[in-house]
Amino acid sequence: MSEDKDAVDAITAQWFAVRPELDTAPMAVFGRIYRIAKAMGDAMEERYQRFGISRGEFDVVGTLRRSGAPYTLSPRQLSATLMLTTGGMTGRLDKLEKAGLLCRKPDPHDRRGLQVTITDRGLALVDEAVTAGLEVQRAALTGLTDAEVAQLTGLLRKLLAGV
Incomplete structure (x- = not known):
């Protein structure tokens, strides 16, 4: 070849x-x-x-982080954003809560609901992890020029919209 x-x-x-x-x-x-x-x-x-989390767990704390202060979403909002079943989400939340990266508390506006909030420890971890992940992604793109990256981004956006 x-x-x-x-x-x-x-x-x-x-x-x-x-x-x-x-x-x-x-x-x-x-x-x-x-x-x-x-x-x-x-x-x-x-x-x-390296941060003690899986990619799926990063997705949960990353979603909370990028939601902006106060970094709180319902489990249903997290499930919808990450395209996970509620059962799959519960397992991730259990592990992340046990690790001290997030906490669950009753929703003050819905007696039956919960709110999930990233902890200070989770916030610090996800900020480091996202930087480390971007390094991996950036390294994968080193063979492309900035213009090619922009073109590829546009083409993939167009392809995604079509599917």
């Missing part, structure tokens, strides 16, 4: 050999997206482990 060819090129070439009538352009795009997502997910998971 030449320097400009990758594993996805090999896969699409194999399909062309056995089914030359197929348009494998979508496979070439999504095959690379899937591989990038897997590699970056693994790299981010490894980076967040």
Whole structure:
């Protein structure tokens, strides 16, 4: 395989050999997206482990952090933002609360509801973790110019809107 060819090129070439009538352009795009997502997910998971949290747990404390002061959301709001079931969210909240990164308290406006708030410890941790995660992402983009990053961002935004 030449320097400009990758594993996805090999896969699409194999399909062309056995089914030359197929348009494998979508496979070439999504095959690379899937591989990038897997590699970056693994790299981010490894980076967040340094902070004692998983990528999914980072997503919870990160969502609270980026919601702005007072860094409080309901479990339902968190579930909707992160596309998680309430059961999946409960498990993450339990672990993060036990670690002292967030706290749950009754919602003063809804007797049946809860509010989840990031703690000072959680705030400090997520601020460090987001910086570390961005370093990983930035390093992955070093082969692209700023203009290419902007173009890729636009193209991916357009693709996401279409799906």
